[in-house]
Amino acid sequence: MGKLNLAVYWASSCGGCDIAIVELGEHLLELAQVADIVFWPAATDFKYDDVEAMEDGAIDVTLFNGSIRTEEDEHIARLLRRKSKVLVAFGSCSMEGCIPSLSNIKGIDYALNRAMFENPSTVNPEKVLPQRRFGMPEGELILPGLCNQVRTLAQVVPVDYKVPGCPPHYEQVWKVMTAIIENKLPSRGGLLGVDSRTVCDQCPRKREGKIRVERFFRPHEIVPDPDRCLLEQGILCAGPATHAGCGALCIEANMPCRGCYGPPDGVVDQGAALLGAIVASFEGKSDAEIRQVLSTIVDPLGTFYRFSFADSFLQQLKANPEEAGRICASQADGSEEEVEQ
Numbered sequence: 378m379g380k381l382n383l384a385v386y387w388a389s390s391c392g393g394c395d396i397a398i399v400e401l402g403e404h405l406l407e408l409a410q411v412a413d414i415v416f417w418p419a420a421t422d423f424k425y426d427d428v429e430a431m432e433d434g435a436i437d438v439t440l441f442n443g444s445i446r447t448e449e450d451e452h453i454a455r456l457l458r459r460k461s462k463v464l465v466a467f468g469s470c471s472m473e474g475c476i477p478s479l480s481n482i483k484g485i486d487y488a489l490n491r492a493m494f495e496n497p498s499t500v501n502p503e504k505v506l507p508q509r510r511f512g513m514p515e516g517e518l519i520l521p522g523l524c525n526q527v528r529t530l531a532q533v534v535p536v537d538y539k540v541p542g543c544p545p546h547y548e549q550v551w552k553v554m555t556a557i558i559e560n561k562l563p564s565r566g567g568l569l570g571v572d573s574r575t576v577c578d579q580c581p582r583k584r585e586g587k588i589r590v591e592r593f594f595r596p597h598e599i600v601p602d603p604d605r606c607l608l609e610q611g612i613l614c615a616g617p618a619t620h621a622g623c624g625a626l627c628i629e630a631n632m633p634c635r636g637c638y639g640p641p642d643g644v645v646d647q648g649a650a651l652l653g654a655i656v657a658s659f660e661g662k663s664d665a666e667i668r669q670v671l672s673t674i675v676d677p678l679g680t681f682y683r684f685s686f687a688d689s690f691l692q693q694l695k696a697n698p699e700e701a702g703r704i705c706a707s708q709a710d711g712s713e714e715e716v717e718q
């Protein structure tokens with residue numbers, strides 16, 4: 378059998394998912410013996426034209442990280458879908474929108490306003506927004522337009538597998554690579570590199586299954602008992618509603634799970650599942666008392682949906698799929714045909 382053709386792409390990404398692949402370290406040498414990297418913009422000097430020139434289906438597997446935030450992201454997602462036999466949504470941004478999709482709650486204009494005008498570290502007295510086209514003596518500069526909403530990869534093109542995590546843990550990444558190399562990928566549609574439990578199931582802390590606290594705390598506000606469940610001490614931990622796969626990394630560091638591995642098998646909406654698990658664990662409190670305790674959670678929407686907002690029921694209620702992909706009005710200062718769709 379010849380070598381595999383692998384591609385890695387970052388759409389609207391922080392780069393952490395690419396680092397997770399680099400963290401494979403010496404395994405990369407093993408990978409190089411059986412696979413050619415045919416496209417990986419974060420690490421190698423391939424151009425989009427190189428991908429355009431490939432036959433359809435020429436790439437065996439593409440690991441696609443980052444969310445779909447710009448028209449360029451969408452264009453490359455469609456291109457790589459066409460060129461790849463297997464397309465993997467790699468990491469939380471690509472799989473479920475991750476933290477960037479929290480900007481969908483208030484919308485792109487609000488996000489631009491905050492980022493460009495109100496951010497204390499931004500000096501922009503003339504209130505300049507990044508425009509899509511800008512004339513320079515050397516020629517016209519073109520920025521990809523921002524879409525109205527952050528979308529997951531699967532909201533734009535069909536996806537074969539998903540790899541959760543922000544970023545995926547490197548041991549999990551190697552499991553995924555091994556499955557690819559050994560041609561042992563499971564039937565399409567599922568998660569790769571995880572086990573079927575929750576973070577709570579992997580957590581070594583003592584858990585009674587009962588919450589008795591009068592309020593919730595942010596992690597810096599108390600020093601928790603290192604042996605007891607953080608949630609039961611009033612630190613909001615997403616372990617009950619988060620897929621296992623990281624080995625309960627944050628818990629080991631005495632920090633709560635924030636939910637980056639997404640919902641467990643069979644759960645569609647991670648935020649609703651977490652809220653349900655918490656409410657069901659309160660002991661000896663009336664509905665009004667439970668509401669009072671829950672009201673002490675800072676930024677509940679951002680906390681319960683920190684990683685999964687784009688894939689949540691709330692997003693589905695809010696979003697119009699056609700509008701979500703349109704270029705936001707604040708930026709639409711040029712012809713939309715410029716970047717091929």
Ligand code: SF4
Binds near residue numbers: 394471
């Ligand atoms: S999933 Fe996390 S690490 Fe990966 S690109 Fe998104 S923010 Fe970065």
Ligand code: SF4
Binds near residue numbers: 577
């Ligand atoms: S809620 Fe958090 S701290 Fe408690 S058992 Fe689950 S993962 Fe561990």
Ligand code: SF4
Binds near residue numbers: 543625627635637639
């Ligand atoms: S403990 Fe939770 S937040 Fe931390 S890496 Fe694991 S899944 Fe992600």
